[in-house]
Amino acid sequence: MNLRASSDPAVAFYSGGVDHRGRTLDDILAWDDADLESVHDYIQWVFPTRQPSGVNPHAPLVTPITVESFTADTRLRARLRRAFERMLRFYGLRETSEGIVPDPARFAARARIWLHPGNHNHLRLTRIMESLATLGLPDEARALQRCLLNRIAPTSGHVSPATLEFWKRSVR
Secondary structure, rough: OOHHHOHHHHHHHHHHOOOOOOOOOHHHHEEEEEEEHHHOOOHHHHHOOOOOOOOOOOOOOOHHHHHHHHHHHHHHHHHHHHHHHHHHHHHHHEEEEEEEEOOOOOOOHHHHHHOOOOOOHHHHHHHHHHHHHHOOOOHHHHHHHHHHHHHHHHHHOOHHHHHHHHHHHHOO
């Protein structure tokens, strides 16, 4: 990692550094689902975007250096993919040869937690898709977007029109 990249908070965090509370990515990814649900200031570090966070003023912002670093470093993208896979499990989703789908063993229980109107996880999902698309995993971002728009939203009746618009715009 070059000096410019090491000064980028998101790159430093993904390279083994810590967030504003001293937590590493590995620490956060080891949390159980209850912790992932109840703690609200980690998602902005695990899935940084270009937009400032309204709830976490300490969150890193994606810069051109962030994008350049993730584009050039397969290790950073591999760690981002691992974070994505952990969040899929959190939401009760899984990857198959047909894309991302609800996991029959987990989805019903997990959906009771996050799949209702106005839930903060809808914003988290938007953030995840935006971050993946920006930091070099656009295929994963589009797969999650297709799952949410084509499988989850039409059958649940619990996703607001505003959330649908955010999800549609999250991957450009």
